Amino acid sequence: MSFHGGVIGVVCALFLFARRRALSFFLLADLIAFVAPLALFWGRIGNFLAVELHGRITLSPWGMYFPGISGGRHPSSLYEACGEGIVLFFFLSLLRRRMSVPGQLAGWFLVGYGIIRFGLEYVREPDSGVALLWIFTRGQVLSLALIVFGGIFLWWLRRKNYGKMKACC
Numbered sequence: 001m002s003f004h005g006g007v008i009g010v011v012c013a014l015f016l017f018a019r020r021r022a023l024s025f026f027l028l029a030d031l032i033a034f035v036a037p038l039a040l041f042w043g044r045i046g047n048f049l050a051v052e053l054h055g056r057i058t059l060s061p062w063g064m065y066f067p068g069i070s071g072g073r074h075p076s077s078l079y080e081a082c083g084e085g086i087v088l089f090f091f092l093s094l095l096r097r098r099m100s101v102p103g104q105l106a107g108w109f110l111v112g113y114g115i116i117r118f119g120l121e122y123v124r125e126p127d128s129g130v131a132l133l134w135i136f137t138r139g140q141v142l143s144l145a146l147i148v149f150g151g152i153f154l155w156w157l158r159r160k161n162y163g164k165m166k167a168c169c
Contacts, residue, residue, distance in 0.1 A: 003117075004142040007110075026102035033109035034092055040113075041085025047077040055079070055123045076124040083116040101161045103153070110150030118143040 014032065018025040047053045051066050055074025063072030091112050092105060099105050121139045133141050 004139075004146065007146070024102055026106070029106035030099070030102055030104070033106040034096060036109060037085050037089035037092065040088070041081050044077045044081035044085060048075065048081070053077045053080070054125055056125050058123075073125070074123040076120060079120055079123060080117075083120055084113060088112050088116060101157055103157050107150045107154040107157060110146050110153065114143040114146035114150060118147070 010032065011029075014028055015025055017023070018028050044053075051069070053076055054064075054066050054069055055076035057063075057071040058074050059072065060074070062075070064075045065072055088109070092109060095108050096105060099108075118140050121137050121143065124137075124139065126137045126139070136144070
């Protein structure tokens with residue numbers, strides 16, 4: 001899964017960059033997490049235009065026919081553009097003003113992305129040659145890992161900064 005592996009690469013590169021420039025890793029992570037949904041939106045639009053990441057077969061009226069692919073399919077790349085791009089961006093926009101500790105927005109990005117991606121995997125065609133893991137696709141398992149990691153990260157930030165955080169609601 002290129003996105004899930006990409007997150008690991010970005011975190012490592014960001015850590016090295018922040019350390020070398022004596023910048024706050026958590027502030028940079030929040031900045032990148034805030035704009036990442038916009039990049040995801042345009043990336044998924046590119047997937048749609050390139051006829052990549054088509055969805056599972058559907059009989060729904062919005063099913064689409066893609067060249068060289070049999071049957072009407074969910075336009076899952078468009079669903080992902082809306083979910084991972086637009087919905088996640090607005091979710092983070094609402095949270096941004098309430099975050100008082102650097103790193104929180106990045107943690108919520110991981111949790112939000114993981115939840116959205118997990119759900120959208122139900123209409124996305126699994127990668128060929130990849131078996132289901134129990135009842136989940138590989139993308140769902142990796143998304144669950146993002147949700148868990150993001151949740152643990154948020155818990156750690158809260159514990160580390162107890163008393164410094166303002167009330168959420």
